Amino acid sequence: MAVPVAQQRKLTQRSGNICAFPGCGLLLTAQGTPEDPVVVLGEMAHIVAESPNGPRGDSPLTPEERNRYENLILLCNQHHQLIDSEGALAKYTVERLHAMKETHEQRIERRLGGRSNVPTELPPMVNDTVYSNVLPVTQMPRYIYGAPCSVGRENEVRPAAASAGTMTPFILREGRLWAFQDLRDTSNPFVDVVACTETERFSTKEWWTDPDRLGWYVALLNRSLNKLTGRLGLRLDHDHHRYYFEPEAAGVERSVPYRPLNASRATRSVVWQPKKRATGEARNYWLHRAVSLRFFLIGDNQWCLSVRPELRVTSDGFESIQAKYIGRQVTRKKSRLFNHDLLGEVQFWRDFLGRSTPRIFFPFGTDRQNLIVSTSLSSGQVRWPGIPPEHDMPFKNVDYVDDLFTWAEAEGLSEDDDAADEDDDAEETLR
Amino acid sequence: MGLIGTAELVEAARTWMSSRAEGVRGDLNNPEFPGWMPDRGFFSSLEFDDAWNEELGQTELRQVLEIKSQKDRFHAALTLFEAKFRQLAERDSVPDYVVIALSDQIVTRCGTADYTGKETGAVHRDLRRALKASAMKFRIPTQIVRAPALDGRDRTPPSRIAWNFFTAMYCKAGGYPWSPYGLTPGTCYVGIGFYRPLGSADATMQTSLVQVFDERGEGLVLRGHEFEWDPNKTGSRSPHLTADGAHQLMALVLDRYEAAMKQTPARIVVHKTSRYWPDERDGFRAAIESRVRRYDLMALEVQSRVRLITTSKYPPLRGTRFTFGDLDYLYTTGYISALNEFHGMHVPAPLQVADHVGQDSSRDALLKEVLALTKLNWNSAALGGLLPITIKFSGLVGEIMREIPADREPLPQFKFYI
Numbered sequence: 001m002a003v004p005v006a007q008q009r010k011l012t013q014r015s016g017n018i019c020a021f022p023g024c025g026l027l028l029t030a031q032g033t034p035e036d037p038v039v040v041l042g043e044m045a046h047i048v049a050e051s052p053n054g055p056r057g058d059s060p061l062t063p064e065e066r067n068r069y070e071n072l073i074l075l076c077n078q079h080h081q082l083i084d085s086e087g088a089l090a091k092y093t094v095e096r097l098h099a100m101k102e103t104h105e106q107r108i109e110r111r112l113g114g115r116s117n118v119p120t121e122l123p124p125m126v127n128d129t130v131y132s133n134v135l136p137v138t139q140m141p142r143y144i145y146g147a148p149c150s151v152g153r154e155n156e157v158r159p160a161a162a163s164a165g166t167m168t169p170f171i172l173r174e175g176r177l178w179a180f181q182d183l184r185d186t187s188n189p190f191v192d193v194v195a196c197t198e199t200e201r202f203s204t205k206e207w208w209t210d211p212d213r214l215g216w217y218v219a220l221l222n223r224s225l226n227k228l229t230g231r232l233g234l235r236l237d238h239d240h241h242r243y244y245f246e247p248e249a250a251g252v253e254r255s256v257p258y259r260p261l262n263a264s265r266a267t268r269s270v271v272w273q274p275k276k277r278a279t280g281e282a283r284n285y286w287l288h289r290a291v292s293l294r295f296f297l298i299g300d301n302q303w304c305l306s307v308r309p310e311l312r313v314t315s316d317g318f319e320s321i322q323a324k325y326i327g328r329q330v331t332r333k334k335s336r337l338f339n340h341d342l343l344g345e346v347q348f349w350r351d352f353l354g355r356s357t358p359r360i361f362f363p364f365g366t367d368r369q370n371l372i373v374s375t376s377l378s379s380g381q382v383r384w385p386g387i388p389p390e391h392d393m394p395f396k397n398v399d400y401v402d403d404l405f406t407w408a409e410a411e412g413l414s415e416d417d418d419a420a421d422e423d424d425d426a427e428e429t430l431r
Numbered sequence: 432m433g434l435i436g437t438a439e440l441v442e443a444a445r446t447w448m449s450s451r452a453e454g455v456r457g458d459l460n461n462p463e464f465p466g467w468m469p470d471r472g473f474f475s476s477l478e479f480d481d482a483w484n485e486e487l488g489q490t491e492l493r494q495v496l497e498i499k500s501q502k503d504r505f506h507a508a509l510t511l512f513e514a515k516f517r518q519l520a521e522r523d524s525v526p527d528y529v530v531i532a533l534s535d536q537i538v539t540r541c542g543t544a545d546y547t548g549k550e551t552g553a554v555h556r557d558l559r560r561a562l563k564a565s566a567m568k569f570r571i572p573t574q575i576v577r578a579p580a581l582d583g584r585d586r587t588p589p590s591r592i593a594w595n596f597f598t599a600m601y602c603k604a605g606g607y608p609w610s611p612y613g614l615t616p617g618t619c620y621v622g623i624g625f626y627r628p629l630g631s632a633d634a635t636m637q638t639s640l641v642q643v644f645d646e647r648g649e650g651l652v653l654r655g656h657e658f659e660w661d662p663n664k665t666g667s668r669s670p671h672l673t674a675d676g677a678h679q680l681m682a683l684v685l686d687r688y689e690a691a692m693k694q695t696p697a698r699i700v701v702h703k704t705s706r707y708w709p710d711e712r713d714g715f716r717a718a719i720e721s722r723v724r725r726y727d728l729m730a731l732e733v734q735s736r737v738r739l740i741t742t743s744k745y746p747p748l749r750g751t752r753f754t755f756g757d758l759d760y761l762y763t764t765g766y767i768s769a770l771n772e773f774h775g776m777h778v779p780a781p782l783q784v785a786d787h788v789g790q791d792s793s794r795d796a797l798l799k800e801v802l803a804l805t806k807l808n809w810n811s812a813a814l815g816g817l818l819p820i821t822i823k824f825s826g827l828v829g830e831i832m833r834e835i836p837a838d839r840e841p842l843p844q845f846k847f848y849i
Contacts, residue, residue, distance in 0.1 A: 018470065027470060111454075111471050123768045130739045130747060134755065294736060298756025306736045339746040342778045346740065377740075378755070384748055385768035391744040 003044055003067045010069040011044055016108035020101050021079035028076060043080045044072045047097045055084045056094050073101045126386040131377040131395075133346045137295070137303035139372040141180045141364055144202050144217070147194035149177035159189035166365045169223035173216055176200075180220070180364040180371075208297055221295040224362050224371060229293075232352065237290065237320070242310050244290035245270035247317040258351045261344055262396045268348055271317060285321060287333075288312040291349050305360075305373050307353075309345035340393045347397070350375045358400040375400055433483035433571075435515050436532030437492065441484055443581045444532040451597070452477050455590040460772075464593035473601055483526040485515035496540050505544035505556055508537065513565045520569035527604045531562060531575045538577060551630030557830070563848060564834035572603035572846040594812035602809035603846040607648070613803045614646040615796075617697035619688050619723075620804065623680070624704075624825025625660075625670045629833050635661045637670045640829055641684055642821055645692065648807045650820070651843040652828050653687060655680045669705035677714025685722055687843075698725040698791065700800065702821040706730045706786040716788075727797055730786035733817060738780060746779050749815065752798055759784040761798050763805045764817050782817070810849040824848065 012028075019026045019042070028042030049057035050066050065071060075083070083092040149172060151157055157177065159168035168189045170179040181188045183199040207213035225243075226236055234243040247254050254271040270289040273282050292308040311330055315321050337345075354360045354375035362371035376399065432448075434441045454466035466472035495511055498504040512531070519529065537558075544556040559575055566573045579585040580592055601608050614620070622642040627633070639655030656679060660670040672680065688696055699719055707715070707728055719726045737755060739747045739762070749765040760781040766772070782801070787794070804819030816823055828848045835841045 016470075111465055128741065130741050132740060132755075133738050296736070298758050300756060302756050304755065308736060337777050338744065339741055339778055340744060342738070343740045343742070380739075380753065382747075382751070382753075384751065387741060387743045387745045387748070387766050387768065388771065393742055393744055395742040 003072065007067065007069045007072065008044065011072050011074050012042065014105045015074035016112065017042070018108065019076040019079055020073050020104035021075055022100060024076060024079055026076045028074065041076060042074050043077055045075045045080045045083060047071050047073055047094055055089055073097055123385040125383055128382050128384065128386055129379055130382055131343065131379045133307050134378045135305045135307060135350060136374050136378055137305060137372070138359065138374045139370060140204055140303055141369040141371055142204060143369065144178055144204055144207060145181065145183040145199055146176040146178040147183040147196060147199040148175060150193050157190065157193055160191065165363050167224060167227040167362055169220055169227055171216060171219050171223065178216065178220060180369050205301055208301065218295060225293050228360070228362055237312060242290045242292040244288045244312040246288070247271045250317060256352065258348050259356050259397055261347050262394050284315070286314045286317045288314065304378065307346055307349050309342065309349060343395060346377065350377065356400070358402055432477060432479060433485070433519055433526035433529040434532065435485045435512065435529060436487060437534055438486050440532035440534055440578065440581070441486055444530055444576055445479055447581045448477055451593045455593040457590040458588065461588040461590045464590045467597050473597060475601070482522065483519065485519055487511065496536060501544050502546035505541050505558065508541035508558065509561050509565060512562055516566050516569045516571055520571060528600060529566070529571050529573050531573055532581065533575060533577050535578050548630065550632060552632030554630040560830045561834050563831045567835070567842050567847045570842065574599060574603065598812040599810045599849065608809050611648045611803045611807055613799055615698060615800070616646050618646050619684070619696035619699050620644040620821050621684055621699060621701045622821030622825060623701060624822065624829055626829030626833050635659050639672065639676065639680055640825060640832060641680060642824055642828065643684055643688060644821060650845050651687060651691070652841065652845060652848060653683055653843060654832060654841050655683065671705065671708040672711045672714060674710040674714035677711045678718045681715050681718035685718070696723055699723050700797065701728045702819055703730050704732060704822055707788055712788050725791035726789045727792050728788040729784060729797060731801065731822065732783045732785040733780055734783045735780040738778065750802055759794060761801060763802060763815065
């Protein structure tokens, strides 16, 4: 009885055309003649002999089973002879040959890096909450006012001190001063330099659809950020459009309190001189926590503020260092910033900018004109194969709750754009 | 395979390759390299022949290294290598692939050159790019190996070096290491890029560059036309094409695609890193609409303004798509759950779909194609990159293209640029 073709194929394919004898590695096909270009050298050796009288032939296997793949091992001629030789039978037992075959076949599969045709089991889908480094704007000023301006340079404009705490950001474009304050009002902070009676009023939404005006609008928002950060004691790094902490005194490190991810209170270094780990010796540069903030429109009149934590490097706490000298330090620091560190940094900044309250408040004088950014991180639900729970890292302080003071501040702030506006009638005449 | 280098380095490179071809053991984070042998791994064999080697003699090398002027030294080194390429190319039988082994001395003394020319202004040259451009003249695909990789000073895990080296070799020798899965048949994927000529004198000149791929991942590099771009006048640092320029470039792409494939593409997808300005968009549209029914123009921007943050040690999954209002984002790097690992170092940044003109395919389908195209970098064995290959190679190809004079036709095959 011969070995069926299907069994032969199974054996040769799984053996990878190589002798299964340990350490042999002989290829079992060779180059032949032009008429017969491939010569087969491999031999299908029986583990339990085909006949009961043959080598290892004493077995309950049926004649049919003896010719199946399970009972065959692919060898070169030399090793076939060796395992069947009288003197070696005690050494090459049925068990040993099975093990030899299995090891060989596994090695072939591994060696060739074959792709398993058993579908890979994908991790189960799970529901997760993901956060972002983006804060939603909950209220934008409704109007922008522009009036002819008697001075041509922005640094010549000195807004009068408006009511306590009011911010007065403005830009000069095309001979006009543009601001969020009502320039028709003769007590407006720019009254010295603008012609109140020639004031134009635009709805902010109108500006957002015009690319040029949108640019102006963003400039005005950036001025507002400058005011806000300035009040919080941050400095502006013009070259990189970011805000950073400076030391309060030369050579003195600085840290500020904040509410971290999982505890009620902690302090965080914001200006420091790194030390060499081995010797404790101070390095020749200073690091400053910094942040890049940008307002952007995400469609449907919805604005957001993105918070991108950064680092500034100086030689002594004040003098910036040229990029080519510090690139490596910053890159190295950045390469150690992982997902959860980023969350910690964003947490720090939202807490600092919002002074641990539910919102960042830009007071422009009247309730309807204020700019308010929520300090709740934009988040979303995802369903995905997920990251194994053993890598989970806690984040407890997700929400801010109003206290009496923040509640009072927010009270009366209308976030409803459809509310009646006593000025609406005037709009037509002004435009 | 041919080898160029000092006698010592040629020998070292040969020994290194022969030993790595046997296979390289992996470790916990780096899979084993299965080898480059007829019976395993790449199922290929290394064929060396002394007749294919060009050794750099002591004297000729010293004559180059002793030159005082950085510019002259750089040129002398380039001339020396070019002579070697020529000698190789003039043989009766030419190797498929040439490995250039660079000694530390050559890298330090001739690796780069910065000089100012009367006509060119300040010029920055790089030996690697110049060598590629020079070898291209003789149609020789090359691989540069530096001494630290050969003598073990390079701390990259050995199996990773082997994977990258042999994968690139396989591709440069004319093989396809792997094929993309999930690209749409009959689609022509186009990446648009730009580069500036060598030197700072012509700061406003730009040349357009297109990279064309079919659904099997076979690609061509085509040089477009030169044009002026003044960032101060236009208010944008990234160049944009005029309607005519865009029309011409797309016509060139379609002509080449048709010549190669003997048919018109059923669909065109264009990737670009900057937005489509109205003229540019109209030019592309006019060229495409006259010949192809379906098209999508996409601008993909790597940005770090908006990120998703998980409450885990690891960042979001590669392949995560999210929207913020009208803005659409895709993470092409990130945690890979099927492998239980994250390849990158720091926090990954998603790609933003900054612009999308033409709505002939769903956004999901287009982003799936972007993901598939991030896997087509045959110059490395990495699982996937940040950018789809359509725009990934722009920078790399542009750097070499600028070394090729305007009057010399650059070769279209990718293997000469990577």
